[in-house]
Amino acid sequence: MVQELELSVKPLPWHMPIWQRLLSNYQREHLAHALLLNGVPGIGKVQLALAFGQRLLCNTPDNEFACGQCKSCRLFDSGSHPNFFYVKPEEEGKAIVIQQVRALNEFATKKAQFEGYRIILIAPAEAMNLASANALLKTLEEPGSKTLIMLVSHLSGKLLATIKSRCQVVDCAQPTHPQALEWLSVHGHSQDSVESSLVMSEGAPLKALDILGQDLIAIRQKVVADLLSLRRKSESVVEVAARWNKATDFSEILQWLLSVSVDLAKLKVNEVARNTDVVRVLDEVSAGMQVNSCFQFHDQLMVVKRLYLSTANPNKQLLIERLLFDWVDLA
Ligand SMILES: [Zn+2]
The missing domain is CATH 3.40.50.300 (P-loop containing nucleotide triphosphate hydrolases)
Known part of the structure; x- marks a missing residue:
């Protein structure tokens, strides 16, 4: 927060x-x-x-x-x-x-x-x-x-x-994007991280500063890399789920994945992705997917998000596993 x-x-x-x-x-x-x-x-x-x-x-x-x-x-x-x-x-x-x-x-x-x-x-x-x-x-x-x-x-x-x-x-x-960039740039982070943090915070500079301070950009990059290794079956769902469970707030991860799922669909139709710092990995992921599967992933994320937020004491590990098993099975 x-x-x-x-x-x-x-x-x-x-x-x-x-x-x-x-x-x-x-x-x-x-x-x-x-x-x-x-x-x-x-x-x-x-x-x-x-x-x-x-x-x-x-x-x-x-x-x-x-x-x-x-x-x-x-x-x-x-x-x-x-x-x-x-x-x-x-x-x-x-x-x-x-x-x-x-x-x-x-x-x-x-x-x-x-x-x-x-x-x-x-x-x-x-x-x-x-x-x-x-x-x-x-x-x-x-x-x-x-x-x-x-x-x-x-x-x-x-x-x-x-x-x-x-x-x-x-x-x-x-703030406008230039105003937010200018304000964040005095805090000593690289231009690339500042840009990524603004994408992740949907343009809210104080949230972006928090993201920079907690090094959430690196955690998110790892989450996106995990999506690729799961598609390639180089890691198991249970392993990745255990890692995500410990990494950070799950609602944060869900938010990133929702944004990423939109990018996957965009890349399929040659539009520009918003998450520019992970675009190479996303390109690889989307190349192995059908466009409908990108939308399906987005829908699955919405379902998991609803379940996660509406349950008093959700079993995070199980929810993440469910999401990732679906992810691996997408065409
Ligand atoms: Zn005074």
Whole structure:
């Protein structure tokens, strides 16, 4: 998953237009009391919310950004600003529970410790279960004066309509490819790895940075090489499945394979593949397949993905073996 960024007083560069709009609303005292920052994961929405919260709390902001130096900024950076309340799941992937929202409600109703704004951040908002979402409604409706509630959402379709209707929706754009490349290039990775990481992250730069940091590109290249050795019968399904089972998160592998399966079909009809770093291996694989089999592989992946995500405690090894036995049998 996306790593927490170092705190910065600035949003990521591609969010500057939104930043300027929000700041101008604030300066004209037209800021909505609840904002829903909406967009795909891994593009810096939390960063935007944190930087904006810090800007509103800063004692001595320059015109545009928080100063990063004052007492308020230092408290904010250390995560202990008394006017800032951040609600997130206690563990990644878990729900935001009602006790957390009750604590938030209490924060919103008691007197602020410091003069000025009170900032509440909920991320990701879709992690609230039904009870917590309902518990939030009243505060969202009437948060009290000088209170800003920011909800960050990767999947706003999953939010209750009653939550959404109480917020001003701010659509957070994904960076363009050149913007993402430029931002990633300062982190010291090769141009080729940066390009691959952006394909793997579907253009989300923070996710791409995570991929680069965890060396997932190499793991994925091995997974693709395994597809070829299975077709050539130079390795057994059980061996490969055991390796994949240990390699990394299986939903990650499924995502890569889905992307690869589309490329296999493209290569069959002489179109350009997206996964350029593994295109030679994919060429070899697709040469030994019929075009229908590429689609069949894609369908099988979708079935396994559904099974994997819908089962409380899936047997990963068996699912991978099932997928790979089908793969070996494809015409
Ligand atoms: Zn400051």
